[in-house]
Amino acid sequence: MSVDQPYALIGGAFRKKTQQESLPVIDPCTEEVLWLQPACGAAEVEEALEYARAALPAWSAVHGWERGKILRRIAREMEARRSAIARALSAEIGRPISQSEGEVNAAIEQFDWFAGEAERLFGETIRSRQGGRLIVTPEPVGIVAAFSAWNFPVNLPARKIAPALAAGCPVIVRPSEQVPLTTTLIAEACVSAGVPAGVLQVLTGRANDIVPHLMRAEEVRKISLTGSTPVGKMLLAQAAETVKRCSMELGGHSPVVVCADSDVEAAAVQCATFKFRNAGQVCIAPNRFYVEESVVGKFLEKMVAEARALKLGDSRDPDTTMGPLTLASGRNKVEGLIADAVQRGARIETGGGRPEDRNKGFFLEPTVLSNVPDDARIMIEEPFGPVAPVTTFRTLDDAIARANSTPYGLAAYAFTGSAAKAEKLSAGLRAGMVGINSFLIAHAETPFGGVDHSGMGREGGRQAIQDYQNIKLTNMTWA
Numbered sequence: 001m002s003v004d005q006p007y008a009l010i011g012g013a014f015r016k017k018t019q020q021e022s023l024p025v026i027d028p029c030t031e032e033v034l035w036l037q038p039a040c041g042a043a044e045v046e047e048a049l050e051y052a053r054a055a056l057p058a059w060s061a062v063h064g065w066e067r068g069k070i071l072r073r074i075a076r077e078m079e080a081r082r083s084a085i086a087r088a089l090s091a092e093i094g095r096p097i098s099q100s101e102g103e104v105n106a107a108i109e110q111f112d113w114f115a116g117e118a119e120r121l122f123g124e125t126i127r128s129r130q131g132g133r134l135i136v137t138p139e140p141v142g143i144v145a146a147f148s149a150w151n152f153p154v155n156l157p158a159r160k161i162a163p164a165l166a167a168g169c170p171v172i173v174r175p176s177e178q179v180p181l182t183t184t185l186i187a188e189a190c191v192s193a194g195v196p197a198g199v200l201q202v203l204t205g206r207a208n209d210i211v212p213h214l215m216r217a218e219e220v221r222k223i224s225l226t227g228s229t230p231v232g233k234m235l236l237a238q239a240a241e242t243v244k245r246c247s248m249e250l251g252g253h254s255p256v257v258v259c260a261d262s263d264v265e266a267a268a269v270q271c272a273t274f275k276f277r278n279a280g281q282v283c284i285a286p287n288r289f290y291v292e293e294s295v296v297g298k299f300l301e302k303m304v305a306e307a308r309a310l311k312l313g314d315s316r317d318p319d320t321t322m323g324p325l326t327l328a329s330g331r332n333k334v335e336g337l338i339a340d341a342v343q344r345g346a347r348i349e350t351g352g353g354r355p356e357d358r359n360k361g362f363f364l365e366p367t368v369l370s371n372v373p374d375d376a377r378i379m380i381e382e383p384f385g386p387v388a389p390v391t392t393f394r395t396l397d398d399a400i401a402r403a404n405s406t407p408y409g410l411a412a413y414a415f416t417g418s419a420a421k422a423e424k425l426s427a428g429l430r431a432g433m434v435g436i437n438s439f440l441i442a443h444a445e446t447p448f449g450g451v452d453h454s455g456m457g458r459e460g461g462r463q464a465i466q467d468y469q470n471i472k473l474t475n476m477t478w479a
Contacts, residue, residue: 006037006180008204009187010044011051012197018044023177023205028094028324029314029361037180039205045213048201052143052170053219055198060140060168064118067166071115073193074162078108081185088181089153090315094323094362095278097316106444107158107186110460113444117465118166132477138469140168141245142221145214147207147235149226150326151281151384153179157186159448159459160224161200167468169222172201174211178326180204211235218242222468225249226283229408229453247457247467249449252283252410253382255403257425258299259396260292262415262437265302270415271388272306274439276366279325280334280386284411284433284441288379290399293392300370300390304350307366307388312355324362325385331362334385337378338367341389346372351386380406396421400428410450411441432458 006025007014015038022036078085086100095103126134146160157173164171175183187202203210214220215238222245225235229251239246258267275286291299313320325331331354338352351367364386372379372389379389393399403412412429415437416422422436432450433441442448447458457467 005035005184006204007184007187007202008038008040008044009184009191009200009202010048011201012191014184014188018205020205020209025092025178025180027091028326029316031360031362034091035181037177037204039209040203041205041209042213044203045210045217048172048203049143049217049219051198051201052172055170055196056140056143059170059196059199062168064121064166064168067168068115068118070194071111071118071162071166074190074195075108075111075115077189077192078104078111078186081189085154085182085185087316088185089179092179092182093150093153093278093281093326094315096320096323098318098320099277103152103154106442107154109444110155110158110162113460114162114166114465117163117462121167121465121469128475128477130477132475135474135476137472137474138167139472141468141470142169143217143219144169144171144222144224144468145220146171146173147211147223147225147227148173148175150176150178151278151283153182154186156226157183159464161186161190163459163465163468164224165195165199167465169468170199170201172203172214172220174203174207174214177204177206212238215239215244216242220244222246224457224459224467232455245467247449247459248455249283249457249459250410250453250455251382251408252450252454253287253380253406253408254284254411254413254431255288255290255429256286256412257393257396257399257403257414257429258289258291258295259414259416259418259421260295261417261421263417264295264298264415267415267437268299268302269306270439272303275388276307276310276322276386279322279364281326281330281384286388286413286439287383288403289388289390290393290403291390292399293394296370296390296392300349300368303388303390304368307350307368310366312358312363312365314361322366322386325364326362328362330384331364334364334383334387337381337383337385338369338387341369341372341376341378344373344376346370346376346389374402374405382408396424400425404428404430407453408450409452410454411435413439
């Protein structure tokens, strides 16, 4: 089928509508309706669960080698749809089209990686001290419910779908209602690759109409969420009712420590590039900048220049280097954080408001703040927007303590030319992932996830598939 609008996928069939009224998707660049999506509810959830229950025995019995072949076919089908997926992503969330294919490539790598993981589900045999053999066998945990956010609408579902399928689990995906077409294209690639009916299903629509029914279902044995910490806490409480296994990639508020012995200007270029990527709507975005006092002027000068060089515009324009925020509510929040910081003594070095040449769309200028006090809300709350608050430090111990001052622990970064400082920063920064002189911490072959209020479990790497498995021990002894 040729996909040009969002569909739900239930029992192997794509559905254009449900009995409920379809929901609009708003273009963040123009504030106009992009397309309508099916609104699933309790009836569709129950139907999807019925298909998943029926699919579980056969899919879990498929050898990992064969599941790996299907995952690799999904990767090739994704490659064939790369441009279409990138265009849908760009339209739905407002990311520049010139940057969108990169995410599709990262998602393709997830399917290729977990194809190999499916082939390596061997278990182990241990010789018993009492005689016989102790056999350790990985088994699929069961039906998985996957809830993904809108800011990376290709890679986030792929990180959940790929390990679930590799482990032998049927998976029901509920994407954010902002990105239904992007998810539909992923589902089309999976169906075309030969994923059996009921093994992958997609329920589009409002979270409140779908998620509670999946959370109450006893047969859903695992949930995987990418979302905010408050939502994660709520789902963890609900998961306790039926003792579901949980993977949670939640909020972050990543600090960056810039030492005077680093290449400060090069660090500033990297900081600007990754801060303003996707208009700052990245869970591992650098959010709080602690710069050694003696070099803060040099750092600010370069970062401001990089921010001013960005071309703000429509996401479908190939010359655009930063698009709008995806949601009006997101822009409103960021504007409030800027106002609070200024009220507390921060200085706007560049940006700070809505661009004068844009009267439509959720645009906000790339903004750099200096002299930001630690009690400003933006140093405490994740902004999820294109604002870089900069402050200074004198000692490394002070920088590490302030970097660790929030309850979040997803990612942290540092720039230094000293191996000894790099070791100290790596050990001292409380986070699931640390980048030293680099922001490149997300790879298909490495674990991705946080600690504390940033969640639990890992996506990516050999560790991720373990969250989709039960481990069975059999003591095989003969009389």
